[in-house]
Amino acid sequence: MARGRVTIREVAVRAGVSTATASRALSGNHPVPAATRARVVRAARELDYVANAHARALVGGGRKMAAVVVRQVTSPFYAQVAEGVEAEAADRGWLCVVGATGGDPQREMDFVRLMREEGARLVILVGGVVEDDAYRSRVAQYAQALDASGARLVLCGRPAPDPGIPALVVEFDNEAGARAITGYLLSAGHRRIVFLGGLPGNTALDARVAGYRAALAEHGLPPEAAHVVDCGLGRPAGLRAMTELLKGRREFTAVFAGDDMVAAGALRAIAEAALSVPDDISVVGYNDIPLAEDFNPPLTTVRTPAEELGRAAVRIALRDAASAAGRHHLLGTHIVVRRSVGPPRGAL
């Protein structure tokens, strides 16, 4: 057998027809007599022929391919979003590619460029970012370039640099979610709540902090009641920051972690200090990752339907006309109550 891929020419020869007929028989969108088709199909199967996607794309305008770009696949939240995109894309017969950037803007740019080269028709960028000028111009460029070649860009959980830009944005209402769970802590009696995991400039986190402050204000607390620790996200950050916090005099009765991974770190730090959750300190998280229920104790958190976010991103992108660019879609969230919150120490 010849090394290299079997081409349609070989199939045609074996079936005793021209390549044009072979192509028609295989694609099935042209009338071809059943007998001829059968011969061609059989030849193709015998040779184990698969069409060259590149050649086909070159002439036919390309395969339906979507790309999701996340920081890392091992983050439970991102993985769920990617799975949602994957599932929705698969349902529609699209191929889905996922790329990880490790948070490096350069790798993000490279990946987007790659997707442009490959002819992806849908690019989905996931996750909050620090919204600086570099970000704005980068995204404006993606949007413009993708749009020029007829592809769609959707921003998941990150802002469009400019409403006029040809990109869709779909995200959770971070401020509302944060307000709700802060309210929950407040109604459990807590008044000194620290927010752990701020990341100044990051749009998602800033919104959560804003919701936290808003809830405090609504309950009549002065602005100084807010205590935000800007340690960033991730379990190690949460562990470190909480350990630090526990060294001083405890000025708080509850902690609101920026996401569930930070909460995991905080929980661990508290346990290492031989303190109890929720008896000594109450803790809440954000995202409700699949294993939040298995933390010690099971974590009260804000459920952000991540898979639905991914599905919505492709659904919206494929439904909306290009003219709907700039549309902003907000998805709702809700609190899931477990066992990490109790009344403040001595409140009873």
Next chain:
Amino acid sequence: MARGRVTIREVAVRAGVSTATASRALSGNHPVPAATRARVVRAARELDYVANAHARALVGGGRKMAAVVVRQVTSPFYAQVAEGVEAEAADRGWLCVVGATGGDPQREMDFVRLMREEGARLVILVGGVVEDDAYRSRVAQYAQALDASGARLVLCGRPAPDPGIPALVVEFDNEAGARAITGYLLSAGHRRIVFLGGLPGNTALDARVAGYRAALAEHGLPPEAAHVVDCGLGRPAGLRAMTELLKGRREFTAVFAGDDMVAAGALRAIAEAALSVPDDISVVGYNDIPLAEDFNPPLTTVRTPAEELGRAAVRIALRDAASAAGRHHLLGTHIVVRRSVGPPRGAL
């Protein structure tokens, strides 16, 4: 601006050169005077040109693309393997695509076919399977087809149907890992250990069960001492099976969960029965997923360096000559001790 992608011809026109010169200037592997190159590069940038990967692949033999196929990205273990593949591929300038099958052989076949069409040069299939005739012929077909077009197939954690087949296999030594952790339980004094999460026919699980039985035998226990519950994997399965087990009289003092997700379910079931780990029952898992440390209590488990498995898969595939097909690589594992194991109740 013209709708659709800008081609090299437009760049050439704008730079006042032929397409060949433009191509040479852009690719950089042919001597082109600096001045000419500068003009071309500038024209390309002004037009925001990106090469059509399909056209390039058609003539140049294709981009370096690797594909990883997993059951689901939301499984922490698979996500880590995928991240390893991704990282190693990126290090070498390869594009990496990840596909999820949901465990459906049909989707697996579709995805492999797609990858053949796209010209992937490396396909990595991850995860244990039930090794039946359908599986064997499916994989034999993948291997043969991929090999015919010069692509590599690597099987991660699943067996090659036949040593002669053109595929590499790299996996963990499941039997050794299971034997070690069972031995750990045994030396803590446990004699009645149930294995939770068998999946008869699944190669990975069967190997773990074999290791478990081997350890029991080594400690002089009779074959009847083994108690395997074939509930399959996943947190819900572990929860359900453990709940069931707890209803009867407790004939065991420890449980060896088939993987950490099963352990998570089992832990939850035990907590719901108001029993304590490790005071009443000891529990161990398998894989050491990132959050195993955050379980209640922190889980003693077998560390399988998942990311390293992914990296090794691409490293080996790219290094070994095609003639090395059929080679079998075994990666080692080790126990990580945390707090879910204690002496058996009443052993003191």
Next chain:
DNA sequence: ATGAAAGCGCTAACAA
């Protein structure tokens, strides 16, 4: 109903 031929965008021989 089928074949011949053009052409998708690009790179690599071959000329000049």
Next chain:
DNA sequence: TTGTTAGCGCTTTCAT
């Protein structure tokens, strides 16, 4: 150094 040309594998007119 640069341009001309052929051709990658496929689909799709346009003839027949």
